[in-house]
Amino acid sequence: MSTGERLQAIDLRRVRAVSGMRRWWSRLPRGTRFAVLAVVAVLLYLLPVLNPPIITTPDSDFATVLFTVTTYCLAALGLNVVVGMAGLLDLGYVGFYAVGAYSVAMFASPSSSIATKYPWLVCVPIAIALSMIAGAILGGPTLRLRGDYLAIVTLGFGEIVRLSAVNSPGLGAAAGITSIPHPPGALNGQPIFSVLDAKPYYWLGLTLVFVVVALVRNIENSRVGRSWLAIREDEDAAELMGVPTFKFKLWAFAIGAAVGGLSGAMFAGKQGFVSPDSFPVLTSVLFLAAVVVGGAGNRLGVIVGAIAVAYLPERFRGFQNSRYMIFGLALILMSIFRPQGLIPNRRREVELADRKLDEVGVEVNA
């Protein structure tokens, strides 16, 4: 037995265990399930306070890392709508993240060129709306393209957004925009959100992750979600069955972009400044990696993926120099041994099994 086969055998056992656990979980009484989820949620909220010894990051502030993880989770959830559910390959997702962050910066910061100085809370809906519009603007002309063409066009879009920020004095050019206000709120005369303590940001981020998960879950189970699924599986068949594919693809883009914009708005509110350097193409690639590594189409999966992508490099900052190299190698290994992602979408898993059957069939016929 070669190493690869042995690994696959181990993997098969793991897959069985996971599906067994799923069954066990769905058979628990509703009340018990709810209680368990509540405990998990409370534990998640307490994470930065507890600072658990192995999980905590020795080389950087744990709460800040956790906050970064939540922004990645949001972005991965948004990208999952586009890539995992509708099956559209988007390599320029950081563009929407940037639009969200820049919207907040432009409308909130006194040092921006328009300097409307709206509070952060007002800017968030603006950011979401503008990213949504950006999604529609990108999607409108390009969604007729398929697969890899769409990938390269979106990649170009991400670069266009970044380069436009670099080259527009109105957007702060290469230096970016500073003094963006933090989210509002005060406790005993002290602002809750400050530069000193990252914990409140994490709590806000975590709450938003829960909200977005609930929203996305509802969309997924709606008519829109089923249309996305149909488009992902076979666009032509879906169109023939009367699904207005273009319309729903555009919706996938807009909704995905809106979540990305929200993530960017969070980032800007915490960071206090934005500059084009924060939005390189590599970030798009990291978001996509989070979705694919976690398991495209599965909400829990992409969250796990986002944690892996955002948290692991911070946890192992000791390897600071080589962490991206290790990350690259990990992506290759993941693709070879776990192409369906860490926690795959159930339907996708069945698809993969089907493909294997097909393959065996071909061999038998030959």
Place this chain on the structure above:
Amino acid sequence: MKFLIDNFWTLTSTGLTQGAIYALIALGYTLVYGVLQLINFAHSEVFMVGSFFAMWTLNALASHEGHAGALLIIGLLVLAGIAAMIGSGITALFVEFIAYRPLRRRNAPRLVFLISAIGASIAISEAFGIFISRNILPVPQLVQPKVVLTLFGSQIYNMQVIIVAASIVMMVGLDQFIRRTRLGRGVRAVAQDQDTAALMGVNKDRVIALTFLLGGLMAGGAALLYTQQFGLTRFNVGFLLGIKAFTAAVLGGIGNLRGALLGGLVLGLAENYGSALVGSQWRDVVAFVLLIVILMFRPTGILGESLGKARA
């Protein structure tokens, strides 16, 4: 506008030079796409490794420059070119063996190939950054810049002529190789229909490896020309150039060898004219906007996709 008109011919010649380099790199994308229908995201690193091999060769051999004869310079360039091609070729094969072949064996979904290629790209580029250098590295430029002819008042340098000529020679060579040789027929057969080709006795894996190798060789040639034109390289030099080259491949019609040439030249020219019109800092934006506009009206590129078809 006035700037564009005044410098039209200069912009044209530099645009064609740049476009020729794009086109050579674009061939690698187009070959792999034509055969596998997959974007080889790691091709930018294939180019990068080639440029490092060219740099090492030239650093080792061309230390005492100054009064080198023309013959010696040509010899050194050929040597460096061969080294760059070897480096790029090996890297391309390495990518195929590590990031593509195991996935093909497992019948992985298409998206996963993209992820493994991205992984390979990050790993290779970072490995060079860690183990060699993260700085911009100078590469000796052997050819002394000299104006060889003046056309419509614009000066054309010897290096520009060399780059365009060398690229065209390489591309014609590749085109003929694919069209006329036995191995080339194999490549076209696999591009048309992998399974049928395999049933007809074509060794699929060997043909795919050959495709990667051919793309690598072209990227190696491009790497040498690039280092000679700009005199530098870096561990992440492939990134933007790779995106541009891929853009060129898509512009011309991916999977189509002549499309890659056309796309590269069009992109090089458009970038130059565009940046003359709206400012050179918008250069890359011009390239991507052009891509989006062309794909809107002609979704399969200027010449259409067709490595397998008779035209290629």
